[in-house]
Amino acid sequence: MKFFIDTANLDQIRDAQNLGVLDGVTTNPSLMAKEGITGRENILKHYVAICNIVDGDVSAEVIATDYDGMVKEGEELAGLHDQIVVKLPMIKEGVKAAKYFSDKGIKTNVTLVFSAGQALLAAKAGATYVSPFIGRLDDVSTDGLNLIAEIRQIYNNYGFSTQILAASVRHTMHVIDCAKIGADVMTGPLSSIEGLLNHPLTDIGLAKFLADYKKGN
Numbered sequence: 001m002k003f004f005i006d007t008a009n010l011d012q013i014r015d016a017q018n019l020g021v022l023d024g025v026t027t028n029p030s031l032m033a034k035e036g037i038t039g040r041e042n043i044l045k046h047y048v049a050i051c052n053i054v055d056g057d058v059s060a061e062v063i064a065t066d067y068d069g070m071v072k073e074g075e076e077l078a079g080l081h082d083q084i085v086v087k088l089p090m091i092k093e094g095v096k097a098a099k100y101f102s103d104k105g106i107k108t109n110v111t112l113v114f115s116a117g118q119a120l121l122a123a124k125a126g127a128t129y130v131s132p133f134i135g136r137l138d139d140v141s142t143d144g145l146n147l148i149a150e151i152r153q154i155y156n157n158y159g160f161s162t163q164i165l166a167a168s169v170r171h172t173m174h175v176i177d178c179a180k181i182g183a184d185v186m187t188g189p190l191s192s193i194e195g196l197l198n199h200p201l202t203d204i205g206l207a208k209f210l211a212d213y214k215k216g217n
Contacts, residue, residue, distance in 0.1 A: 001179045002056070004187035006167070008035045008046060012190045013053050019193070024056035026109070026131075026167065026187045028087070029063065044080060051081040059109045059129070061087035062097075070097040078106045085109045085128060090118045095125045102126025109165065116150040123155060123162040129185065134178070135168030144168070145177050152182045172196050 002023035005016045008031040016022040027050070032038070037046045047060045058081070062073040070093060074086040078101075085107040088094040098108045102125060109129040110122035114137060122130040132151060134144025151164050166178040169188030172195035178186050186192075 001183060002163075002185040003193055004056075004059075004165070004185055005190055005193065006031070006169070006187040007189065008032045008037060008050070010049060010053065013050060016190055016193060017054055021193065022054060022056070023185070024058060024083075024085075024187075025050050025054055026059040026087070026165070028061045028111075044076075047077070047084065048080055051083045054083070056083065057085045057107065057129075058083050059085045059087040059111075061111070062089075065089065065091065065093060067093040067096050070094065071100055074101055074106070074108075087111050088127075090114075090122065095121050098122060098125040098127045102128075111167070114147070116147065116154055119147075119151040119162075119164075120154055123158075123160040127162050129163045129165040131165045131167040131187075133168035134166055134174060135170040137168075138170075145174075145181060148178060148181045148183050172198075 003021050004024040004026050005013060006026045008027045013025055032043055037043055051058050060077040062070045064070045064073050070088060077084050077086055086101055087109045088097050090110050090112045098110055101108045107128040109131055110127040111131040113119050113130050113132045119130045132147050137144035148166055163184035165185040165187060166183040167187050169175060169186050169192050171192055175186050175192055
């Protein structure tokens, strides 16, 4: 499973990259604003800065909701760097735009997916990634992990190449559960990745090894 980090914070992206397990980055206008990145020109520069840190795909989201606007924005984003993936909303015009970019060989990420039917349409349109938001489904008492399982079954049934990018991952167990189900990618905060490092028995065992070493020296 690929590990993406969901942030616009360059320090956190560097930390994840330096850990040696980062495969890409997802971000959105809300995450940009959280870091104080506003204005079209500054946002575009920030996407390039992210691409210069990581080795893999970087999802950059369009703001337009009409087809022509998405195509115009998406082409501008894709022209910034060859690692850019055009992030499109799961609406009718977004599906049409996904097909347009797919035909041109430009990678896409169809986002805000909350049903297997939406994921099926995105795959039919040739999306590179589809982003079901499992955490947001959990927030409204719906099983987000079950959606991942449904999409996995459908994609396996028909051999779709679209990658399931489990989004809105909140914690380490989301990561583990998505890996068990067969999500191709997870994207979440740095804490959800670094949390996988932690186990009390590791800490206890290392402390004992060091204590025993000191006894003999």
